[in-house]
Amino acid sequence: MAERKRIVIVGAGFGGVALAKQFAKEDVDVTIIDRHNFHLFQPLLYQVSTAVLSEDEIAYPIRAFFRNNKNVEFFMAKAEGLDAERKVVLTDHGEVPYDYVILSAGATTNFFGMENVEKHSFGMKTLAEATHIRNHVLHMFERASKEMDDPEECKRMLTFVVVGGGATGIEESGALTELVDVQRKEFHHLDFDQVEVHLLEGMNTVLPMVSPRLQKHTIKVLEKKGVKVHLGAQVVDYDGKDITLKDGTKIPTRTVIWAAGIKAVPFVANCGGQLNRGGRIVVDEKLQVEGLKDVFAIGDCAYFQHGTERALPTVAPVATQQAKTAFKNVMKLVRGEKDLETFHYKDLGSMATIGRGEAVVNRTKINPEMTGFLAWCAWMMVHLIRLAGAHTNFTVAIKWVWNFMSGTRLGRIITNVKD
């Protein structure tokens, strides 16, 4: 009898969890490696950063997925590289041997080499970063309310800048203006005319993946909500006090939230495969890493360009669709079959929420374009269904309805005060 094969999955994002769930049903041993003990629902990070949801509503313990799968083990460690010769994953807690490994390690914030910007602004890819933003933004209001002597500094504290006109930047800047409205009711002596929310986008439009009509609609709604939208605004520097654009414009601000780009996690550079310019590991049409045996890669950390005009977007549906193909192909190899499947991406459309009661939805089956309240309901449904954990669906739904009706946000607590 052949030995049970050891399948190792690096990263418990959308792709990694989808993979492990499929392998869990097979006669193989599965180890899933992640530096966090939870799967993070990244599309709702902006709601944690703006005090709508609690941390544990978008973070689900990885082990809880596999409670009934004794063949799945979780290994909490930071993956550091691959030794494809010896067939082990290298981690900060030792080596994990594999017969087949799938890299689904995701992406991190890309500051495009601007060290100053990286040092002083907030990324928004991890739970800790989202909590950090919440604490900081709330703190700015508290500090400004006590800053009586220096109006310039007060204004700087009350100016919030979001960089990047993709879904994250749109959602974050929209949600910030709503947070401002909540704060307005409770700071009885603060002049809210000073508060500004800016959205900076280097290109000449927002949301590149939706139609021009929806792009215009999005900008109109954002501006109506009070967001100052700057198109063609390229950031060149930020020293923690003033953000500088290419044309020389300076905006004084204590808060820059960077949602302007991502790159593959550095880990994949230590795996031995070929990288593209964005640092993503190149895979063939079967999702195998070119040049390495028994190594697959999917999702944000993988670069796939076969039969598509441009690289696939770094979104969850790509990762989960690739998880299916990678799973099938690994199982073919386990069974000794040769005819691996080719991956084809099926675009399911895209959506972004601009705030309470407003969203844009592009290219769905039902309707090519949707905006407004209906689009927002569709957005809520899609995100609620995909959240992990039955009781979370419930508490999140309650919070959204509560938030919509009462206009309050009870998550506005500052948790990083030194005791």
Add this chain to the structure above:
Amino acid sequence: MAERKRIVIVGAGFGGVALAKQFAKEDVDVTIIDRHNFHLFQPLLYQVSTAVLSEDEIAYPIRAFFRNNKNVEFFMAKAEGLDAERKVVLTDHGEVPYDYVILSAGATTNFFGMENVEKHSFGMKTLAEATHIRNHVLHMFERASKEMDDPEECKRMLTFVVVGGGATGIEESGALTELVDVQRKEFHHLDFDQVEVHLLEGMNTVLPMVSPRLQKHTIKVLEKKGVKVHLGAQVVDYDGKDITLKDGTKIPTRTVIWAAGIKAVPFVANCGGQLNRGGRIVVDEKLQVEGLKDVFAIGDCAYFQHGTERALPTVAPVATQQAKTAFKNVMKLVRGEKDLETFHYKDLGSMATIGRGEAVVNRTKINPEMTGFLAWCAWMMVHLIRLAGAHTNFTVAIKWVWNFMSGTRLGRIITNVKD
């Protein structure tokens, strides 16, 4: 016309918030000072530390209480002392002038001068501490599951010690055994026979405020849940690896949770009044600080001993009852009246939960003693009603029911991993 009087409240615990809500309806200006921007529901801290509830379910933004009270301001700062001559509260963000000040600054953990113990064990008085315990305990399981070479160290990681047989210690140790049961289902390769939860109490019984019958019942239930209860066990040292008792016993453990004593916050020592041995500021029967003009003190930071055999317990009902008297007396002074009211404590009984479906309730109106499921339901009701925020009552109730029925805890996320 007389100028509006400035009332300053130091501390937004049960007493401070109760005070501010009463003054809010009067023709006075109120400033409430706290180093946190939230009111903390301390009785449920142990549920955050054991991954039942989220942080923001027991923390309520202070400003949200006073949304409709324009005469109430919040001042986020750490109070550092009082200058009773100049009538200002000294803080790390400047001075706050008052006409009348009420100290409701609460208590902090008392390690009774044992520096080693203080350095290596976890207090459980703040939200950050509760989150810290959750992260640490969950981390111990993850680390133990990877610790294959050193069985002694593995055992040490899986031994959890709670010190103090009061309500907090009982609740924490009971909740820990339940957390262990949840973990057991998800660590497929860890030997759970190694896991131990200890409760150490220096005296010869637990829960001094309830009847001997309830004390025995509590110990019996705890032991049935798997808690090893040690009575007459006095801690003398803890170096982060082994906790040492007075009789020389050592228990190897990486986790000591200290719930064995509290003392008044150091701030009150800088207020100029007389302190008792526990560092609490001495008040007269009108709740005025002896020797200081226009200064009142209530709750855990105040020492009141008039017409009672011993000092009042450090519990929320004392603080909220004292808040009523202090409010009335300050308003009498504002109006120029002289006949201040004398404070009388009305003991409403006490309760503690020992775990899912089990609690003890002492000296209630309805029934002098209750145990078991009914007592647990009573405990839940009392705590739900007192939680601030209507939607929190709802989500917490859902979580408790979910927790009871499914035996899972979805809050088990480790949030302090360095990225």
